[in-house]
Amino acid sequence: MSTVPSPAPAASPPAPVSPVQAQALADGVLPPVEEVRPGIWTLAVPFRSGVPDATLVYVAEGSDGVLTVIDPGWSDDGELDVLSAGLGAIGRSVADVGHVVVTHLHADHLGAAAAVRHASGASVAMNGLEVRALEHERPDAERHEADIATWGIPDDLRAGVSAAWGTGRRLGLGAAVTPFADVLLDDGDVLPVAGRTIRALWTPGHTAGHLCFVDEGDGLLFTGDHVLPRINPGIGLGGRTDTNPLGDYLASLARLDPYADFEVCPGHEYRFRDVVTRARTLTRHREERSRHVAAALDTLDAPTLFAVASRVPFSGGIESMTGFLLASALTQTAFHVDLLGRADEVRPA
Ligand SMILES: [Zn+2]
Structure with a gap:
């Protein structure tokens, strides 16, 4: 998920298509397996045992009976018990999975891919930028560490940020998992699901190689973490890029207009409708944050990045943040500063 708390956008969240998923979320329990369309199901896999946070996994059956799993969820120990139980509920098993496709590199989406592949021989497909980000994790972390020194973070918070964002950080797959993909998916590529046309839609922002998947025939849009009904997705959480992840994200939100x-x-x-309204809400939220960042730059004289971020109304305030949340809030502030063209107004500490 990887989010930064921020004030909820003023607009109310979209109504759930599935009341049972929304109720499960409210109750802090895993939602049941549901058939979304004939031959397409969703099931939930917890982040780890005992935590209500869950990834929604999607299973599409091809006309040849082979299953494709979109985002198999987290498995930090190689166990697939929850996924197996979900597939069992639809009369299938992990052995029936021929393909795993992944929206992005975070452990709560990609984490179980290797275990599924090991169990069934399934191919694993994702965008090449995600593979590259995983391969470059260590040098990226060293560059992040150098950045952290310039942000003006109070001394007592520095070590926590370094652990979460600098050389102490991993993108979340665990040291035992090496980056891999059997198939690289580019924008417009069709998933190998027999009898269905499900296309990859490149939506960089949350991570550089984030993909959504479009099933025109069934009228379904699989959005990964690009657009969620209530959570405001964090940005730039998949390694360094040459572009501004905020600019990428806003352009990727606009890419959803046809759907x-x-x-x-x-x-x-939970599943919902009217992605365009939701995308506009997320866009407005970012515009509002840019206004706060601009106001901070107008007011402060040669501020550090931390000083600018301290003027941004993150929910709970930046003073409540440590570690990953603080690092993410600061980098996102930097993306706003950069997109405003005012990076030269921020003073390295
Ligand atoms: Zn996620």
């Missing part, structure tokens, strides 16, 4: 009538199948929370 206003589709049912949205996100990576967390």
Whole structure:
């Protein structure tokens, strides 16, 4: 999920298509397996045992009976018990999975891919930028560490940020998992699901190689963490890029305009409709944050990044943040500063 708390956008969240998923979310329990369309199911896999946070996994059956799993969820120990139980509920098993496709590199989406592949021989497909980000994790972390020194973070918070964002950080797959993909998916590529046309839609922002998947025939849009019904996705959480992840994210939100009538199948929370309204809400939220950042720059004289971020109304305030949340809030502030063209007004500490 990887989010930064921020004030909820003023607009109310979209209504759930599935009341049972929304109720499960409210109750802090895993939602049941549901058939979304004939031959397409969703099930939930917890982040780890005992935690209510869950990834929504999608299973599409091809006309040849082979299953394709979109985002198999987390498995930090190689166990697939929850996924297996979900597949069992639809009369199938992990052995029937021929393909795993992944929206992005985070452990709550990609984490179980290797275990599924090991169990069934399934191919694993994702965008090449995600593979590259995983391969470059260590040098990226060293560059992050150098950045952290310039942000003006109070001394007592520095070590926590370094652990979460600098050389102490991993993108979340665990040291035992090496980056891999059997198939690289580019924008427009069709998934190998017999009898269905499900296309990859490149939506960088949350991570550089984030993909959504569009099933025109069934009117479904699988959005991973690009658009969620209530959570405001964090940005730039997949390694360094040459572009501004905030600019990428806003452009990727606009890429969803053709899918206003589709049912949205996100990576967390619950299914909903009207992705365009939701995308506009997220865009407005970012515009508002840019205004706060601009106001901070107008007011402060040669501020550090931390000083600018201290003027941004993150929910709970930046003073409540440590570690990953603080690091993410600071980098996102930097993306706003950069997109405003005012990076030279921020003073390295
Ligand atoms: Zn996620």
